[in-house]
Amino acid sequence: MSKQDLPVVDLSAPACCSPLTSEPLDAQRAVELARVFKALGDPVRLRLLSLIASHEGGEACVCELTGVFDLKGPTISHHLKVLKEAGLITGDRRGTWIYYRVSPSTLRTLGDVLTVDPADEPAGVSA
């Protein structure tokens, strides 16, 4: 459980995209993926990500995010940092404001990992 200050997660490793269901995950990849899933494992971060992603232009500045929650600035800043270190968002400063946007590739890699082979799916999925 040593939680030293790791750099930003980079999920671009080749085998990262094979579904969980197709073959056992090797230990190291599991650690990388877990770090990203853990970043998604908080309601505030999930909403932050969603707010950024769905915001006009695909980006949002912190000032537009802070008011949505009953949380103080440092807390929002902390969550944004976690998302950034997980490789889920990127931020750049433009003048006074800092704009964040999502990294679609990381999001997509996660989606691929969770893919379920239709063969494994029970036949009658009552939608």
Place this chain on the structure above:
Amino acid sequence: MSKQDLPVVDLSAPACCSPLTSEPLDAQRAVELARVFKALGDPVRLRLLSLIASHEGGEACVCELTGVFDLKGPTISHHLKVLKEAGLITGDRRGTWIYYRVSPSTLRTLGDVLTVDPADEPAGVSA
């Protein structure tokens, strides 16, 4: 932060499947989703899920999972419980052994949430 003993997560709510990127997540749905993502946010649980999913027949008994890790029985049992309460796996006893299998629907819901609209994707994705 009251973390009372909530029942198993049920992600079958209607709007649960719309992507994060299409519209802001409402607070309650964020809580449900976060609980499932948090369950995935541990390397051991990710590997357990992967081992179960990719095991012959789509199911595995605890005895086949324990040996893979340098962890004691109670710890594995704890992680399996977390996965079960997140709605990611189900377990049933058959004689002496308990067999676990994944719930593809939950996995698929998560995949849908992480879907990225191709329009948001940068053009040249060198795959």
Place this chain on the structure above:
DNA sequence: CCTCTGTCTCGACAGTCATCGAAACAAGGA
């Protein structure tokens, strides 16, 4: 230069989590 606003870093606190040993429970067999 100073000041103001937006955002982050630091340090602290309470709550939660991962892990374990010990013990309980369940099923099968002698």
Place this chain on the structure above:
DNA sequence: TCCTTGTTTCGATGACTGTCGAGACAGAGG
């Protein structure tokens, strides 16, 4: 019945996490 094996529950402990206030840093505009 007792014993053995597989699995879970309980209680404890150390590590991590979410939150905040105080203060620092960055840029814009006097």
